[in-house]
Amino acid sequence: MVVTGGGTGGHTYPALTTVRTLQARLAATGGMLDVLWVGAADSLESRVAASEGIAFETVATGKIRRAANPLKLASPANVRDMGRVPLGVAQARSIIAGYGPDVVLATGGYVAVPVGLAARMCRRPLVVHEQTVRLGLANKTLARVAARVAVSSQSTLELLPPGLRAAAVVTGNPVRPEVLTGDSHRAVEMLDLRGFDPRRPTVYVTGGAQGSQQINTLVAEILPWLLQQANVIHQCGPGNVDTLRRRTAQLSAEAAGRYFLAGFMGPELPDVLALADVVISRSGAGTIAELTVLGKAAVLIPLASSAGNEQAHNAQHLAATGAAVALMGEVSAADLQAAVAPLLTDPGRRAAMAARARDHGRPDAAERLADIVLTAARTALD
Template sequence: MTKQSKAQDTGKRELRILVTGGGTGGHVAPALAVIQTIREQSESADWTPTFLYVGSEGGVEKGLAASAGVPFAGVQSGKLRRASRWYKMLSLQNLMDLFRIPVGVGQALGEVRKFRPDVVFATGGYVSVPPVIAGWSLRAPVLTHEQTVQVGLANQINARFAARIALSFEGALEELPPRIRPRAFVTGNPVRKVIFGGDRDRAREFCGFDPADDALPTVYVTGGARGARKLNLSLLEAMPELLTQCRVILQCGQNSDFETVTARVQELKDHLVRRVFVTPFLGSEIGDIYALADVVVGRSGAGTVTEVSALGKPALLIPLVPTGGDEQNRNARRLVEAGAAALLPNVDLDGARLAHEILALVGDPERLARMGKATLALARPRAAQDLAEAVIGLAQGRK
């Protein structure tokens, strides 16, 4: 039975929603949060959604879309790597990707024609540009969403084709050309519902922690879905000191670091090994991990910043060194200025400094409490609902 016939059998109108965005989990997580919200809203509505996720074959979005039960179509994509000087942008990788972009647009055009979307919802990343252009060319309304304070290059392009432009922060409005600002509105950044309602006991059991160590604070360290090598290696250096006073959970990323990290951890003394848990990636367990964590340490990508804000978690943020934009520094400083996070510049990151900063935080419970309250005050809990309603509004308008 086709999805079209399923819609007819329920007596509901079908709304066809093409979703695109990827490259990092920070682009994919908001898309999946909105998909989940739309599904929930459809239960009591006179319409039913049919989704297609268009992304890169080699990106994290393929697996994440599959785990959410969303059909996926892969296209080629080119990435324009920004640099401080124009001639540095004439790299071999950029020139090769310039040829991939029209191929990706052609592939996306084919997928869009087959799917016939009522709306295109884009969350950024270079892979989102071809589907946005293809959808716009076939007169499907486009809604694009920017997760950071600084509008990324892909979304600067997408915004020119968009009927509506959703922003996570008021400050991002200034990043848009004046002529398209009237199409913009602020929603905040959606978060996965799985991060809420976690259970500390389940997390302790999942990590294999000894209940005798429950009095120790727990530190959750993450470099995101792809990981952060410098952070992983610095944490390894810091572990002998940290584990005397903390338990550590490390999401090291889906890269070659996992074997290196686990081998080094096994070299620790037995009682310290029991206080550390290493995993390449956290799925449905993430809510439990957040519930157990007293401090979150990580990069300041949109996903991490949004999730710690939604949960009111104190954070130590280590912005990724900017390549052209400076969005991670701007994300981090927004929390630091609000008293919600501490900042460790990437240039200063090493084992000794990381241990010092973490121990300073966990050793001051009153400061952690103040930071948690300040972090929670930055949250926008209705982001997913507002974006879902905007997507549905555009789709119904086309109908």
């Protein structure tokens, strides 16, 4: 198998989870998965593949920047990057022809485009996986040449052009298995949260891997109030820790004991999620898949500029069934406080939202996607 996809956690982790699922399934029947990850150099996917012991090859890739004005699509940066796509396709074609996979899995991101196109040229079956409600730019391109298009939500099927629906199947968005086995007590121990009050709910604030300036600013503004109601774990982004420390230096010692600040959550993330009663977050597809599988009450503040406004779409999709609160457009600190307050003071309301969130969760997504990949591979072998 060749797997491709990356750039962000949202594209990389579902690919990794599917590879692990296939490895485990084949090992259980005495088989073995031969897998090669094709991605960009010096990228999240290259680091993930290295740490997981997965063979990795690089291809050239270019980011196509969207523009409100279509004429700006021809900006110098876009023209330069588009020029790299044919080079990437040529490199990917040579890699795929040499490796001879039975199947190629693409999970999105710019790097998936040349690899997916090369799969088609080499007549290898291509399975595309989309994490978000609307197809991303890379997957829109690849869906036309894919054997199967696996999507994460039923509502995506209605958004697909009729020509693509026949190849589409709903699998859900694979969540890393360790996320499902977090332990709240371990979070308290490992992060040394001895100032946390077990009688108060815990709020986890996250802006995604890079952190979010918008969420950081809003949370800093309501922090004195928030810490009267709750314990707070705040993932602010690796580059923002010093700023946040300065901004929160005025907290009383007692309040500061209930506040834990971190740039990035590594292996402790599952335990932190287990401890969280309420989550304040961006609405990237990966985060949403995790929050719904676990069943967490959440206040979502979408990244407005995400491709095709898909984070807004993800957030509204959950909010429509009461599975989250979505704060759209210009959000003030007062808006955030008003959204969070009832979830902190009313455990029943929190539990109801968590249960509705769980209705959207798909804990079997990796197994379903593994089925699709294996079926496509077997079709090629027959």
